[in-house]
Amino acid sequence: MSVVVSLRRIGLPRLIVHASVLVICFIWLIPTLGILVTSFREAGQITASGWWTAFTGAAETSAARLGEPSTAKQNGTSYVISGSVFEGRKGGTVRAFGTRVAAPTEFAAGKPADIGDGETLTINEDGSYTYSKNAPFEGRGKRVYLSVATPPSFTTENYRTVLTSQGIGQSFVNSLTVAVPATIIPILIAAFAAYALSWMEFPGRALIIALVVGLIVVPLQMSLIPLLKMYNEIGNFFGVPSRSYAGIWLAHSAFGMPLAIYLLRNYISGLPREIIESARVDGASDFEIFVKIILPLSFPALASFSIFQFLWTWNDLLVAMVFLGTGKDQLVLTGALNALLGSMGGKWEILTASAFITIVVPIIVFFALQRYLVRGLLAGSVKGG
The missing domain is CATH 1.10.3720.10 (MetI-like)
Structure with a gap:
């Protein structure tokens, strides 16, 4: 009841004017807020996602190379390479992965993926992976593409x-x-x-x-x-x-x-x-x-x-x-x-x-x-x- 009385005292037209001013001010300040947040972000984050994701984390697409064939270990009839895709680089949480640049989220993290030629690849959320094949590995380490969720991070390095x-x-x-x-x-x-x-x-x-x-x-x-x-x-x-x-x-x-x-x-x-x-x-x-x-x-x-x-x-x-x-x-x-x-x-x-x-x-x-x-x-x- 007291709220209704207060609204009547203020008057509907005046209330609309005040609300409109607040909305205009909020819209006007959005670009400034975006510039401020962007100024504390790293270059990679700015390229990968908008400033509005800075406080919740952002998903970045990156590439990584698995271990060399010489590191493979035989397990029964299979050959297995294991390690971490974050080795020597900044970590995060792997959401999905793929073997083609056009499909970096083809497979979900934590689930074995059949990538053909008798090869199976599992990349967990923490970046650890298991790459197995029913024959010896050849050539260079396989290149994979990752969708990595990075936690919110800010830096004063820009300033x-x-x-x-x-x-x-x-x-x-x-x-x-x-x-x-x-x-x-x-x-x-x-x-x-x-x-x-x-x-x-x-x-x-x-x-x-x-x-x-x-x-x-x-x-x-x-x-x-x-x-x-x-x-x-x-x-x-x-x-x-x-x-x-x-x-x-x-x-x-x-x-x-x-x-x-x-x-x-x-x-x-x-x-x-x-x-x-x-x-x-x-x-x-x-x-x-x-x-x-x-x-x-x-x-x-x-x-x-x-x-x-x-x-x-x-x-x-x-x-x-x-x-x-x-x-x-x-x-x-x-x-x-x-x-x-x-x-x-x-x-x-x-x-x-x-x-x-x-x-x-x-x-x-x-x-x-x-x-x-x-x-x-x-x-x-x-x-x-």
């Missing part, structure tokens, strides 16, 4: 390979050196601009606001080359190197500034006018109002933009390669991991481990600031009368 690869540590530091200032600089400048466009009267304010909104939709690729050319000309005039952190900081700041100004202006313009006017009546200057009132109240919007800007600069490869270069000491983490994947070929275990090494810092930043994200994005959408 060790990525982290100990040459240059990864320096690239991690390079990414932090790029992302942190490239996040702070546009926030500082955009906060001043947003306050001016919200609470200061001056000619052309509406035109500047429209220009900022228009710049949000300008593609990065279209403005990248002109910006680089302008930076090089200014750098040559002042003697600044063409490939430096200053260049990439300015580039990321320029590309992130329109969204930052738009986002912060929406929030700051929605703050109560009475607070601003009371501060001015008390004799506070615009700078004092901005520092002591606006900035503390605008923290949700600042944190919201910080998430977007940091994720963009951390995952960037194009701007980093253009403004910072592709040298060994200049590569950011995305560039270094891209080069590592190129040298390692198409190894999924390296790819998935690299993916999680790349996203670990953005995940920390996101979960640290995510409670401010929605508040900052919805800022200014609803105002009081």
Whole structure:
């Protein structure tokens, strides 16, 4: 009865919305979970089975060679070779076996199988086998194919390979050196601009606001080359190197500034006018109002933009390669991991481990600031009368 009352209080439409959100979140997280599990698996397991079998074990098909004819022992009128198919290799549980590559599960484990020419083969689940023939064995040891169930196993070797690869540590530091200032600089400048466009009267304010909104939709690729050319000309005039952190900081700041100004202006313009006017009546200057009132109240919007800007600069490869270069000491983490994947070929275990090494810092930043994200994005959408 209490459950029914609770459902009535929540309301059916609201319950459907919540359930739909949970389902969407679950479906959205499935690929990420798959990448995470795959990053801890061995290459052979990844090739043989999907990641969803990692916790229950997987059946792998492999080949083995039985003992040589010289090891056969005569037992009455028969000749017998015995041993283990797991000798010198990783073990498991044999589910089935076969003598042809096209039929590796032709015979069940633990049961004698007549394989023709007077030969009988029994392979048990623990890998022990008995191979008998009514005549002496000839040639090489017989090749058999096995369906082996392996227990769940995980390894950190994939992460060790990525982290100990040459240059990864320096690239991690390079990414932090790029992302942190490239996040702070546009926030500082955009906060001043947003306050001016919200609470200061001056000619052309509406035109500047429209220009900022228009710049949000300008593609990065279209403005990248002109910006680089302008930076090089200014750098040559002042003697600044063409490939430096200053260049990439300015580039990321320029590309992130329109969204930052738009986002912060929406929030700051929605703050109560009475607070601003009371501060001015008390004799506070615009700078004092901005520092002591606006900035503390605008923290949700600042944190919201910080998430977007940091994720963009951390995952960037194009701007980093253009403004910072592709040298060994200049590569950011995305560039270094891209080069590592190129040298390692198409190894999924390296790819998935690299993916999680790349996203670990953005995940920390996101979960640290995510409670401010929605508040900052919805800022200014609803105002009081």
